[in-house]
Amino acid sequence: MQKIGVVVAMEEELSPVLGKLGSAEIVCHHPYFVKKIALGSSELYLVKSGVGEISAAGAAQFLLTAYGCEALWNFGVVGGLTDEMDFNRVVLVDRVVHYAFDTSAIDHVAPGFYVDLGRMYFETDRNLLAAAKAAFPDYRTVTIASADRFVAKPEEKQALAETFSADVCDMESAAVAQVCTVNRVPFAVLRCISDLADD
Numbered sequence: 001m002q003k004i005g006v007v008v009a010m011e012e013e014l015s016p017v018l019g020k021l022g023s024a025e026i027v028c029h030h031p032y033f034v035k036k037i038a039l040g041s042s043e044l045y046l047v048k049s050g051v052g053e054i055s056a057a058g059a060a061q062f063l064l065t066a067y068g069c070e071a072l073w074n075f076g077v078v079g080g081l082t083d084e085m086d087f088n089r090v091v092l093v094d095r096v097v098h099y100a101f102d103t104s105a106i107d108h109v110a111p112g113f114y115v116d117l118g119r120m121y122f123e124t125d126r127n128l129l130a131a132a133k134a135a136f137p138d139y140r141t142v143t144i145a146s147a148d149r150f151v152a153k154p155e156e157k158q159a160l161a162e163t164f165s166a167d168v169c170d171m172e173s174a175a176v177a178q179v180c181t182v183n184r185v186p187f188a189v190l191r192c193i194s195d196l197a198d199d
Contacts, residue, residue, distance in 0.1 A: 005069035006046040007060050009172050013076040014048050028066070032059050045069055049172065053098075053148045056172035060179040071128065072187045074176040077194035078144065078168040079151055081161040085168055085193050091142045092132050093189035095121040097164045098174035100147030112164065122177035125186035132188060142167035144189065146174035168193065 008014040018024055024035035024046070037044045045067045049059030056074070063069045080086070097120055102111040113120045121143070133139065145166035151157055160166050173189050180187035 002042045002071075003067055003069045004042050004044050005060070005063035005067065005072040006044055007049050007056055007063070007072060007074045007172070007176055008046065009049055009051045009056065009076050011048060014046060017075075018046070032062050034063070034067075052171050053146070053175035057175035057179050060176045061183075064179070064183055064185060070185065071125070072176060072180055072185060073128075073190065074173055074187065075190040076170070076172070076192070078170040078191040079157065079195045080168055080193045081145070081157045081166055084140075085142075087193055087195075089193045090136070090139055091168060091191050091193070092129060092136070092139045093124055093144045093168075093173065093191060094129065094141040095123045096144050096146055096173045096177040096189065097121050097166065098147060098178070099145045099160060099164055099166075099169075100149065101174075117181065122174070122181055124177075124188045128186055128188035132190065140167075142191075144173050144191065145169045146171065146177075 021037050024037045027036045028034035032047045034045055034047045045063055047059045047063055049056045060072055063072065097112045099112050104111055107115055109115060143166045145160045145164050148171055151169050160169055168191060176187055
């Protein structure tokens with residue numbers, strides 16, 4: 001049976017999913033609240049990480065270490081950065097950039113670039129993305145700009161869209177992406193637009 005981890009920041013994002021999937025077994029209370037659900041030939045381990053990249057990184061690593069999850073999904077709400085990102089639109093993430101990571105003062109690389117990993121963008125797993133696109137062909141694939149801050153001002157959103165070719169922004173995806181990358185575990189990200197570029 002395949003073990004799949006699901007990282008969600010807030011209870012408001014987790015509760016509707018649990019309502020659709022049915023009863024879940026509580027398998028852990030501390031350090032993270034984890035529920036397990038059997039779904040077809042898979043076991044889902046769902047963790048509510050808390051908001052922000054440090055919380056998400058800890059929860060993601062916990063699922064990999066404690067339960068041996070073979071893939072991770074990250075989902076929840078995001079902010080739209082462009083006019084095409086309508087309220088309540090569901091999107092699949094193609095790649096993630098940690099836009100607040102900046103070592104340019106010492107190594108002269110662009111903000112968001114990880115010298116030790118040799119990359120700026122973390123691509124989601126191609127097989128998981130293809131399976132999701134096959135199941136939901138109307139869902140658009142996007143680039144997500146992620147960092148540990150809430151982006152509210154329209155001019156900040158525009159700057160992220162222009163600098164990183166990003167469509168949406170959040171506070172957890174970069175953490176999940178990096179944890180999965182260093183652990184060599186496939187990951188995918190599914191998000192829903194909760195606020196717009198000019199709102």
